[in-house]
Amino acid sequence: MSNLxxxxxxxxxxxxxxxxxxxxxxxVILNGKIADFICKLRGQRYLNTPEGYAxxxxxxxxxxQLRMFGRLKHAWDRPICSLPGAWIDVMERSNKHYxxxxxxxxxxxxxxxxxxxxxxxxxxxxxxxxEKVIDGIKKYGVYxxxxxxxxxFTNAQKxxxxxxxxxxxxxxxxxxxxxxxxxxxxxxxxxxxxGLIISDALNHASLATGCKNTGCKVKVFRHNDPKHxxxxxxxxxxxxxxxxxxxxxxxLIIIEGIYSMEGEVASLPEILAIKKKYNCYLxxxxxxxxxxxxxxxxxxxxxxxxxxxxxxxxxxxxxKSFGSIGGYIAGDKTLIDYLRTTTYGSVYAxxxxxxxxxxxxxALRVIMGEDGTNTGKEKLKQLHDNSNYFREKLNExxxxxxxxxxxxxxxxxxxxxxxxxxFSRLCLERNIAVVVVGYPATPLSSPRTRFCISASHTKxxxxxxxxxxxxxxxxxxxxxxxxxxxxxxxx
Amino acid sequence: MSEIIEKVIGLFRDFIDxxxxxxxxxxxxxxxxxxxxxxxxxxxxRHSDKLSKKEEEELIAEWKPITLAPKMSNYQKLNxxxxxxxxxxxxxxxxxxxxxxxxxxxxxSNYLGFIGNKEIAQVAEQTVRKYGVGSCGPRGFYGTIDVHxxxxxxxxxxxxxxxxxxxxxxxxTVSSAIPSFAKIGDIIIADRxxxxxxxxxxxxSRSKLFYFNHNDMADLxxxxxxxxxxxxxxxxxxxxxxxxxYYNYGDLSPLPQIIKLKEQYKFRxxxxxxxxxxxxxxxxxxxxxxxxxxxxxxxILCASYGNAFSSGGGFxxxxxxxxxxxxxxxxxxxxxxxxxxxxxxxxxxxIDLLDQNPKLLDSLHQNTNQFYQxxxxxxxxxxTSLPLSPVIHLQLDQSKQSKSRQENEELLEKIVREALKxxxxxxxxxxxxxxxxxxxxxxxxxxxxxxxxxxITKSIQIIKDxxxxxxxxxxx
Numbered sequence: 001m002s003n004l005x006x007x008x009x010x011x012x013x014x015x016x017x018x019x020x021x022x023x024x025x026x027x028v029i030l031n032g033k034i035a036d037f038i039c040k041l042r043g044q045r046y047l048n049t050p051e052g053y054a055x056x057x058x059x060x061x062x063x064x065q066l067r068m069f070g071r072l073k074h075a076w077d078r079p080i081c082s083l084p085g086a087w088i089d090v091m092e093r094s095n096k097h098y099x100x101x102x103x104x105x106x107x108x109x110x111x112x113x114x115x116x117x118x119x120x121x122x123x124x125x126x127x128x129x130x131e132k133v134i135d136g137i138k139k140y141g142v143y144x145x146x147x148x149x150x151x152x153f154t155n156a157q158k159x160x161x162x163x164x165x166x167x168x169x170x171x172x173x174x175x176x177x178x179x180x181x182x183x184x185x186x187x188x189x190x191x192x193x194x195g196l197i198i199s200d201a202l203n204h205a206s207l208a209t210g211c212k213n214t215g216c217k218v219k220v221f222r223h224n225d226p227k228h229x230x231x232x233x234x235x236x237x238x239x240x241x242x243x244x245x246x247x248x249x250x251x252l253i254i255i256e257g258i259y260s261m262e263g264e265v266a267s268l269p270e271i272l273a274i275k276k277k278y279n280c281y282l283x284x285x286x287x288x289x290x291x292x293x294x295x296x297x298x299x300x301x302x303x304x305x306x307x308x309x310x311x312x313x314x315x316x317x318x319x320k321s322f323g324s325i326g327g328y329i330a331g332d333k334t335l336i337d338y339l340r341t342t343t344y345g346s347v348y349a350x351x352x353x354x355x356x357x358x359x360x361x362x363a364l365r366v367i368m369g370e371d372g373t374n375t376g377k378e379k380l381k382q383l384h385d386n387s388n389y390f391r392e393k394l395n396e397x398x399x400x401x402x403x404x405x406x407x408x409x410x411x412x413x414x415x416x417x418x419x420x421x422x423f424s425r426l427c428l429e430r431n432i433a434v435v436v437v438g439y440p441a442t443p444l445s446s447p448r449t450r451f452c453i454s455a456s457h458t459k460x461x462x463x464x465x466x467x468x469x470x471x472x473x474x475x476x477x478x479x480x481x482x483x484x485x486x487x488x489x490x491x
Numbered sequence: 492m493s494e495i496i497e498k499v500i501g502l503f504r505d506f507i508d509x510x511x512x513x514x515x516x517x518x519x520x521x522x523x524x525x526x527x528x529x530x531x532x533x534x535x536x537r538h539s540d541k542l543s544k545k546e547e548e549e550l551i552a553e554w555k556p557i558t559l560a561p562k563m564s565n566y567q568k569l570n571x572x573x574x575x576x577x578x579x580x581x582x583x584x585x586x587x588x589x590x591x592x593x594x595x596x597x598x599x600s601n602y603l604g605f606i607g608n609k610e611i612a613q614v615a616e617q618t619v620r621k622y623g624v625g626s627c628g629p630r631g632f633y634g635t636i637d638v639h640x641x642x643x644x645x646x647x648x649x650x651x652x653x654x655x656x657x658x659x660x661x662x663x664t665v666s667s668a669i670p671s672f673a674k675i676g677d678i679i680i681a682d683r684x685x686x687x688x689x690x691x692x693x694x695x696s697r698s699k700l701f702y703f704n705h706n707d708m709a710d711l712x713x714x715x716x717x718x719x720x721x722x723x724x725x726x727x728x729x730x731x732x733x734x735x736x737y738y739n740y741g742d743l744s745p746l747p748q749i750i751k752l753k754e755q756y757k758f759r760x761x762x763x764x765x766x767x768x769x770x771x772x773x774x775x776x777x778x779x780x781x782x783x784x785x786x787x788x789x790x791i792l793c794a795s796y797g798n799a800f801s802s803g804g805g806f807x808x809x810x811x812x813x814x815x816x817x818x819x820x821x822x823x824x825x826x827x828x829x830x831x832x833x834x835x836x837x838x839x840x841x842i843d844l845l846d847q848n849p850k851l852l853d854s855l856h857q858n859t860n861q862f863y864q865x866x867x868x869x870x871x872x873x874x875t876s877l878p879l880s881p882v883i884h885l886q887l888d889q890s891k892q893s894k895s896r897q898e899n900e901e902l903l904e905k906i907v908r909e910a911l912k913x914x915x916x917x918x919x920x921x922x923x924x925x926x927x928x929x930x931x932x933x934x935x936x937x938x939x940x941x942x943x944x945x946x947i948t949k950s951i952q953i954i955k956d957x958x959x960x961x962x963x964x965x966x967x
Binding site: 048050052053054055056057061062064065069076077078079080081082083084085088090091104113115116117118122123124125126130133134137138139140141142143144145146147149150151152153154155158177178179180181184185189190204205206209212213215234237238247248249250251278279280281312313317318319320322323324325331332334335337338339340341342343344345347348349350353354355356359433435 | 542547550551554555556557559560561563567570571574575576577578579580581585588596598599600601605606607608611612615616619620621622623624625626627628630631632633634635636637639640659660661662663666672686687688691694695725726727728729757758759790795797798801802803810812813815816818819820822823825826827828830831833834837916918921922923924
C-alpha cells in the first residue's frame, strides 16, 4: 500500500469510520434540534427580527453557529496574552455549553505554541529587529494615513519593495497593508473580462474572493493535479469562451506554494511545463512558503531550483515568516508599474504601516544575511531540521500525516469531528497549544490538527511535545487503526 | 391512362369497402409514411463537430494570450508619475525624499493629529516591547491577543453599540462585512457617491444592485417603491448602503430621512463611517451623534481606524447577532492574520485621547471652518464639500474647466506640484480609472486639528498663489 497518494489516504479510512463520522454529525444535529425545541417551548427565539423585516441571515446559519460550532468553539479563538513565540500564555476560558460567549476566567496557561505561523521565529520583542522597529515608530508615527498612490508611500516601504523584489528574484515588487487584500484586491487588476482563471481546488479564501471579484470565468482543477490542469486548459483553449466561443484573452493559473491545510508543496515543475506549453500565466501565492522553503528561504522556486523569472507573478505575505503583517506582489517592472495605479489595494486601501514595513524589511535583511550575521542561515536550518524531525517522529509513531519534507506545516489526520474538540482540549491540558481544523476549511470527512513548526522551538520542546501527543494519540485512538502502514515522507 | 387510374382508385375503394377494419388501412398508410420519412436524408450534416487531434493541436498552437501588463492610459501615467516618498512624519508635517524642509501635510487623513503623537508612540513602543510586531496568525488560531479583546470592548463602548468586531484592514472591513450578510437574491440599494471599497463589497455579495442619485431621497424612495413588491410570498432582505461623511464628496448623508424611510419600507441600514467617526458629533461618535439619532436604527456600522484614529484596521459594530455572525462568516476576519497588537493599542489610546480631550474636535471644526472660508475665496477653484467636513474637495471652477477630464486632472496636478515647491503637501483625489461612478477631478485637502492659525493662513495663501501661477501659465 506504500504507493498510495496522499489523496487516497485522506479518503481511505474504511467504512466503519465513515459510518461513525456520519453518526457523530447526526447526533450533533439531533442534539441541536432538541435544544432548539426546548428553546422554542421556553419562548426563546433565534433572532429578534422586527415585524416586517426579513431575518438578517438564514436560520440554518444560526443553527450552525449556535448548535454545531457552538459546541466546539472552545477549540478556536483562544486569546493569548503574550508574544506569539515558541511558548505562549493562553488565557483560560470557562467552558459552559451553549453559553453564547466563553468568559475569561482570568487565569493563564503557559503552553508550547504549535499553532502560530512564526516559522522563522521573528515574533520577537527584543533584539536588533525590535530596536529598529521602535526607532521607526519615533520617526514615522505608527501609521501612514494615506494610500500608496497618494502620500502614504514611505521610505521604509520603498526599501522593503526593492529588497523583497531582490529576494524573490523579480524586477519589481509592491507591498500592501494586508495579505488578504493583496490577493483580493490585485486579481481584479490583473485579469478582466474575457479572461479565464484556473485555480487549485484548495486555494485560500483570499484567492477565491479575488477571483470572485474579477468577474471572469473561474475553473477549478483537482488539488495539485497537473494532469487535470492540462485537461482543463486544452478543453478551454479549444472551446473558447462559453456561448460565444471567442478565444480567451488570457489564462491565469493560480496555485499556492505550500497549501496551508495540507502542508503540501505544489508540484511546480510539472505545472510550469504546462504553463509554458500552453502560454498561460502563473500566479503563485507563497504566503506559507516564502521564508520557509528552500535553502535560502526564497520559497518554492528555491525549493525546486527553478529560476523565478519563469513565473509571472509571485505573491506572498509578511505575516508568517517575517513576523509582521502585509503582503507583496512581485513581477516584471511594467506589470508592477501598471498595478500600482490599478489595484484597489494601492489606490483605496491605506498603505502599509511604516512600522510593519520596517519589521518586514529588517527580518528580510536578517534572512538574506545583509545584517552581517549568520542568524538568518541558522534560523532557516533550524526550521528545516525541526520540521523534518517532528514530521519523521510523528510518522514513525504511526500517525497519518500529510505534506512534504521541509514543509513547516504538518497536518495530522483526526478523521472524526468529535476528536477535534477532544484533541485540542487534551493537548491544552498538557500545555500544548494546537490548531484543529474541520469543515468548512477542510472536506467534511477529514478533520485534522495542524502543527506549525518554528525555528524558535528547541529539540527538547519538540521531544516533549511528541511524547505528549503520543499519549493523546493513544487515548483518542488516532494511530491509523485501519491503515496499518507507514508511508515514506514525500520529498 | 385515365382508365388505369380509375381502375386503381376503384380497386382501392373496393379494398376499403371490403376490409373489415378501415383503421388497419390508415395504420398501414401511416407506416409507409414513417418509413418514407425515415429513409429521407436528414437536413443536419452527417459529419460530427468533433475536432480531430490535429485540429485541436492547431487551435492550441494558434491561441495567443494578450499581455499581462497592458499599456498605461494617460490618467494612470499621471497618477503614477509623482513619486512622493515620505521619510518622516510629525503631527502636522512630513519630510519627503528630495526636499530639505518639512512640508505641511494636508494630503493624509490625520484629522485629529494622532500620527506622530508622542503618547501614542509611547504606547506603541511598550506594546512592541511586550508582543513584538505581528500577531502571526488569524484570530481563530492563537492570533487573538488580549489587546484585541480590549479594543473591541473599547470600540463598542465608544460607539455605544452592544458589540464590535475587528478587522485587520480598513479596506477589508466593509468589503467583507457586506457580503457576509447580503447574498444572492437580496436587494442592495446604494448611494452613487459611495467609495470603491464599498463597491467591492457590493460586487462580492452578488445581490441585486440598485443605485440612487447621490443624497437624493426622492430617488431612494422611488427605488424603494419599485422594489417593495419584489417577491410575493417571502420578504426579501433589503439593505440601504450609505456613507456617513462621503470621502469622495465631503458631504453628509441625510440619515434622519433615511431612518424615516426605513420605518416605512423595512430595510436594513449599512453605514460606512470611516471618515465620520472621531470627526462628527459633539464627542466624535460619528454621524449618529451629529444628528442626535438612536444607535439602534443603524443595523451594521463599519469604519476604519485609519483616519481620525490614525491606526491600522477597521471595525464593524452592531447588535450581538450582527457581530457573532461576522466572526464565522466575515471572510477577511476569519482568513486573515489579525491586527498587529501595537496598532490595536494605538487605536485604543487614540480613542482614550479623544474621550479625555473633546476640545480636539472644537479645534478641528475651527480649522475646518478657517480652511473653508479661505479656500472658498480662491479664484478659479470651488469648494464642493460642506463647511463642517474636514475632507475638502477643491474642484476647478467652471471658467477654468476644459472639456476633457484628463486636462482638468493635469491642471490640478500642476497646482499640487507647484505647492510642493512652497513646502505644502497636497494631493489630487486619485481613483482607479474604471470605477463605476467616477467622481469629478479634485484636490483633496484633509484638515488636521493640530494646525495653527498661522499654518492654515499660510497654506491657503500658498494654494492661492500656486493657482494664480498655474492658471496664468495655462493661458499662454
